[in-house]
Amino acid sequence: MSKRKNWILSITGIVIVGLFLFPVYWMIITAFKTQNEVFQTPPTFFPQNFQLDSFLTVISGGVGQYFLNSVIIAGCATIVVLLLSVPSAYGLARFKVRGIGLMMLVFLVTQMLPATVVLTPLFVVFNNTGLLNTYVAPILATATLGVPFSVLLLRTFFMGIPKELEEAASIDGCGRLRAFLQVILPISLPSVLVCGAISFFFAWGDLIFSITFNRDQELWPLTAGIFNAIGRYGIEWNNLMAFATISVLPVIIIFVLLQKHLVEGLVSGSVK
Structure with a gap:
């Protein structure tokens, strides 16, 4: 019966x-x-005439x-998120901070808000600081939403690391910073990589920040530039899908390379 259940x-x-x-x-x-095969009836589930013209x-x-x-x-936004969230999450996990419950609640609420809520305030700030039509605006905007998520996730991971590891490092002469860099970070590397990957995916798929803060199409990312793959008098679906394939290819590669870290234990084998 158990074997049948496993098959099902x-x-x-x-x-x-x-699906x-x-x-x-x-x-x-x-x-x-x-283009003719795209509209063929019945549809084909494998190209009859394999061609690369759409990619070219x-x-x-x-x-x-x-x-x-x-x-x-996406790359710069990921770096900003990790540089800010990793030490922040470690500090909130190891030190007693007054009002930390309210702080975590605020971080959690920010994850429930749609991007359009912060769009206008950020536009005003970037306009006053002269950051519109630059890479900096979408980088900071996506990082603003990525940092709270990473802090919430990494804080839980850091709290699960035994404090005895840092105490043992201090006995060997390591200070707090050195113990963090040489002991805690290597252990938590899988979790840091997961947060980095999620931040990269979020920034890679951003559309609204890029087209709002950058009017210059030369600064648009793939998500915004994909509109140029649509023909003037009709949609050339093979060209559009070629553009979309190129857009998702880096995400698929990164996910395949990091898939083992998604299930790897945070402190597996750290304490014997």
């Missing part, structure tokens, strides 16, 4: 995963189809600049 659960899981991944599969195969069209259309902009914005 496995089949159910495969079906659910297939979630089918749109991604359809996007990719559409990018390799001709998109690449020659300036996707490289959009890709570079996305890398700059």
